[in-house]
Amino acid sequence: MTEKVDREKIRRVISSVPLLSASATQLLQTTTDPDHDLQSIVRIVKTDATLTARVLKVVNSAAFGLINEITTLDRAISYLGERLIVGIAIGDCASQLFNKDLQGYEAEHGSLWRHDLRTAIASREVVTQTGADINPDLAFTAGLLHDIGKALISDYLSGTAAEIIAKISAEQTSDYLSAEEEMIGFDHTRAGHELALAWKLPATIAEVIRFHHTPAAAQPEYRSLVYAVHLGDNIAMMGGCGTGADSMHYRLDTEYSEYLHLDSNTLASILLAVNEEFNKLERSFAEAGDTH
């Protein structure tokens, strides 16, 4: 019999994970504001020596193939773009969650980080290649954080994967999300949303975390972004980067077409671009000594 989870239990789990650093929190808030400029990003990173060092390491990793070393933060940040700066900051302080072994999902080590990174890249590509009026960097950040709730509920799901898959195959339950709810009384989008509240993440990102499998239920003003990450998540799974046993066991909401204009050629081109970018970024993070 699996242990049931409620809000209080999830909050206790959340209280045991480190908070986001001040600089990561500031970066998230600043980059969500449509009127921010690059200098405000530079100012935040400069206050954090560890983050500064990591940014310089990533930009000078062989994966980017720069001929001349970049030694100033201004140049590093304008070269990498704000999404990667936010990515490095979040990856660093939430590494305990991203790198947790998700036995509940029978996932390989590091697969949550890989899935999230791939979803981030795919969500951004969906935005840029469909020409949607969404900030592509915000889609990247939201994609990176969308599944963070899996790290909070995985332990409670231990030993349930085979049963869940059998139930989905027999159409006794709709998908992995509803199975999580049935098994332990809580799903990863709700768990992630609790973390978003505890970390005081911007409302847009909290909304993506909560509704990335049910985008139609998101607030209208955030819905197109939530759909973009919904597609990014599916594209990551199609590319072989799901989390674990749950991979591809979620439902596509085809109403995305109300918000994003995507034909099969564009999707093919997105899949290609995602694969290239993912290989490069995964390598650059690894070379920079990241534990991911």
Next chain:
Amino acid sequence: MGQIILGVGDYGASNRPGEEVKTFALGSCVSVILLDPKTRTVGMVHVALPEAAINKAKSLQKPGYFADTGIPALLNEMAKFGCQPKGKGMVVKLCGGANVMDTNDTFQIGKRNALSIKKVLWKYGMGAVAEDLGGNFSRTVTVSVDTGEILLSSPGRPNWKL
């Protein structure tokens, strides 16, 4: 024991005893496996998309990405192992090509990959003797050079053979 690990868009072959040819987590991608009984060579290509027309430049740089350039590239590679360059006498097996649940036409890349691969194979007069295609789960595929046996795995499911 040696392993040849193929990423997305990679192809490779081996005739070395004890070796395995492997690819991880096929989602909508399809792995085309060619077994040549005569030379005891195993070949595999990890195809991501149906047609190279979507990006000609990429198909030159990495032909294995696409069904229509990946299969000829794999046959060329296997010819280096003494296999017949048009695939004569080879045994073909296919796996992968999963789709997300409630997919629409646009997202049926897995199905389109499989169809395109079969079309290309027909041109060579080849057809798959076994396939494990579709569904909504990812597959990791390992082929043994010694036995030609294909082992599939997917988290949360018992391993199975093709």
